[in-house]
Amino acid sequence: MEKLYVIKIGGNIIDEAEKLNQFLQSFSSIKSPKILVHGGGKLATKLAKQLGVEQQMIDGRRITDAETLKIVTMVYAGSINKNIVAKLQSHHCNSIGLSGADGNCIVSHKRGSNSPLGVGGIDYGFVGDVDAVNSSLLKSLLDQNIAVVLAPITVDTNGQLLNTNADTIAQEAAKALSGLYDVELVYSFEKSGVLLDVNDETTVIATIDPSSYKKLKEEKKIFEGMIPKLDNAFAALQSGVTKVIIGKAEELDQLISGNSGTSIVQ
Amino acid sequence: MEKLYVIKIGGNIIDEAEKLNQFLQSFSSIKSPKILVHGGGKLATKLAKQLGVEQQMIDGRRITDAETLKIVTMVYAGSINKNIVAKLQSHHCNSIGLSGADGNCIVSHKRGSNSPLGVGGIDYGFVGDVDAVNSSLLKSLLDQNIAVVLAPITVDTNGQLLNTNADTIAQEAAKALSGLYDVELVYSFEKSGVLLDVNDETTVIATIDPSSYKKLKEEKKIFEGMIPKLDNAFAALQSGVTKVIIGKAEELDQLISGNSGTSIVQ
DSSP, X not given: OXXXXXXXXXXXXXXXXXXXXXXXXXXXXXXXXXXXXXXXXXXXXXXXXXXXXXXXXXXXXXXXXXXXXXXXXXXXXXXXXXXXXXHHHHTTOOEEEEOTTGGGOEEEEEOOTTSTTXXXXXXXXXXXXXXXXXXXXXXXXXXXXXEEEEOSEEEOTTSOEEEOOHHHHHHHHHHHHTTTSEEEEEEEESSXXXXXXXXXXXXXXXXXXXXXXXXXXXXXXXXXXXXXXXXXXXXXXXXXXXXXXXXXXXXXXXXXXXXXXXXXOO | OXXXXXXXXXXXXXXXXXXXXXXXXXXXXXXXXXXXXXXXXXXXXXXXXXXXXXXXXXXXXXXXXXXXXXXXXXXXXXIIHHHHHHHHHHTTOOEEEEOTTGGGOEEEEXXXXXXXXXXXXXXXXXXXXXXXXXXXXXXXXXXXXXXXXXXXXXXXXXXXXXXXXXXXXXXXXXXXXXXXXXXXXXXXXXXXXSBSSTTOTTOBOSEEOHHHHHHHHHTTOSOGGGHHHHHHHHHHHHTTOOEEEEEEGGGHHHHHHTSSSEEEOO
């Protein structure tokens, strides 16, 4: 099967024009079919402040009320998504920017306060948990040599837009396309990979498989905040994704070539 | 050839949720392949005001400086476009929302102050005049029974986003697709059609062809503001579009069935 890269780019790099541009240049040079999933960055928070829309955060998660949904739709699906697409076009990488509503490509449902993700009965507002990915539409675009750029906004079956975690979108897209492609899922962020010592960027663990993961956890050598990411990575592998790579956004070339970051394999 | 409708929806209806919803319901019921091109409405002006970005208008045209470009990109390609797409999904009309940057589907160049459209040497800022429409991408989406919703934002060959007149986008898309479809171009707005008496909505001219147009102009029976629209309509017909219809957005069903509005034919 043909290789497909699903690459999640973290929020912080989106706020730095030069780093973002360098990242997009590296992304453009990938010859295989590719999907880029972007987060939100600080723009939405900044705009909300300018407009006097108070932002409520619980455990680092944004509560998406109706006014905040308007803002994230504008910023994620409008500003960030179209600027990434335009920049990719300037690097001669033909790309198309979509929200989950477009072609119903990522359909979700509003998270209930009784959902396992709605920890402690919290109402997260207009937040969606993914139910389905329209892989045939995505494939039809990839087949036309078009890179797909996904904004973290989805839609429910009643046409309600919903704010959705970009990590989850990347994972669900990777899983859904794993029947059609040999999928590698890349989480790129500000760290060099999964670290043995969270304060030392030289302690990247090159490879983690289920047995070494078990041992690392038993020895409490994995930073707590990393555990949900790794659990999700193994879940993706069990759903057909070939490999998950976690590493630094500025090293995308090396992440792809296997010379940097942490590879999670079965 | 199969029929294709390219339908432009004017700005004013976008600001009225109920009218817009009714329009989108009518749009959804069209069985043929279809493209919707939307304008901007008052949202961008409102947001600019809230953010303290001063708007300069010359002859009813917005001067698009860098800050205004950010605003119209968010509002047109983010807010309005995604809300229309989500609403269409709720009416079981699968649709995809694109800016011109997406798949390079509408490529333009920045209007120079020496352009014939840059009347009197005015610098309109980040405004684009259309050069090319990627009809193969649009066709591949229409072939998947997906309605295309175009925002009035385009891109130049250097990846610069540009604010672009929605009427022009509708016309250029209609012309570009006229080799592949039997294209009807519908301009829907607040008036019932081309009127003999601009203050009397019952004086709609049912059909205009080149000879009756000449006569109407000689007799000064056409409202001056209508002449550029009609000139563009005849230009579209000369470029292969089958029919141009001008009429009331709230009467979309009847416009399509030929029972309302003005038909411009060769």
